[in-house]
C-alpha cells in the first residue's frame with residue numbers, strides 16, 4: 001500500500017494544532033478545519049478576485065467557516081457550556097477577563113476578531129510548515145541510509161531505556177543529540193520558509209547596496225542555507241556538520257531571526273523529534289517517487305509528489321543492519 005506522507009502529516013499536524021489551540025481533536029469541527037486550512041493558504045498566493053470558483057474566493061469562504069468554528073467555541077466558553085480547557089483560546093479569554101478585572105474597565109485587550117485572527121494565524125503558521133519539514137525529513141533519510149542507521153541506533157537505544165513509558169518525556173526529547181542534528185539539517189536543506197519579506201523603515205546601506213525607506217526587501221534564507229562559503233558541500237545532507245556548530249552569524253534562518261523569530265520554533269522541533277522517534281523505532285519505509293520538484297501552489301516549500309512511500313512495521317525481534 002502507498003501512503004502520501006505529506007497529506008498524512010498535514011492531517012496530523014492540523015489535529016495537533018487544533019487540539020493545542022482550541023481543544024478540537026475529532027468530529028465535524030476537525031474535519032472542517034483539516035479541509036479548509038489548505039484553501040486559506042492557497043488564497044494567500046492567489047490573485048484577489050472575488051468570483052466564485054477562484055482560489056481567492058474559495059479561501060475567503062474557507063476562512064469564514066474556520067472563523068465560525070472558533071467563534072462558536074468562544075461563545076460556548078463564555079456561557080460556561082464547555083468544561084475548562086487548557087488551550088491557547090482559553091488563555092486568551094481568561095487573560096483578557098483578568099486584565100479587565102485588574103484595571104476595573106470593560107475594555108478588552110483583544111477584540112473577538114483579533115482573538116480569532118490569532119488562532120487562525122497559528123494554525124496556518126504551524127500546520128503546513130511542520131508537515132512539510134517532516135516530509136522532507138522522510139525523503140532525506142530515505143536517500144541517506146548511513147544517516148538513517150545512526151539515527152535508528154540512537155532512537156532504538158532510547159526506546160529501550162524508555163520502553164515502560166507510553167509517552168516521550170521532555171527529558172527523552174532532550175536526550176536525542178543526533179536526531180536534533182537531523183532536524184536542523186533537514187530544516188537547512190529544505191528551507192521550508194525560503195524567504196521572508198521586510199519593509200525598510202529608513203534609508204540604509206548594506207554591503208554597498210543602498211536601500212531606500214519604504215522598499216520591500218526579501219531575506220533569502222534558502223540562498224544563505226545553500227551558500228558554499230557558509231556551509232561546506234551545502235547540497236549534501238550531513239547532520240554531522242552541526243557537530244561543530246557554524247559560528248557564522250545569521251547563517252541558520254529556518255525559523256527567521258530577530259524580533260519576528262518563529263513563535264512555534266520549540267514546538268515544531270519537539271513535534272519533529274517525536275515524529276522521528278516513532279518513525280524510526282516502529283517503521284521501515286521506501287520512497288517510491290523520487291521527484292524533488294516543489295509544489296507551485298504551496299505557501300511553503302513542499303514536495304509536489306507528496307513523497308509517496310511504502311511502509312512496513314518493524315517486527316518486535318527486528319535487528320537493525322548496524323547490529324547484524
Ligand code: HEM
Pocket residue numbers: 121122125126127129130133192193196197253254255256257259260261262263264265267268
Ligand atoms: C518546521 C516548522 C516551522 C517553520 C520552518 C517555521 C518558520 C517560521 C519563520 C521563518 C518565521 C519568520 C517569518 C518572518 O520573519 O517573517 C515564522 C514566524 C512565525 N511562526 Fe513559524 N515555523 C514553523 C512552525 C511554527 C509553529 C508550530 C507555530 C505555532 C505554534 C508557528 C508560529 C509562527 C508565528 C505566529 C510566526 C510569526 C511571528 C511574528 O511575526 O512575530 N510556526 N515561522
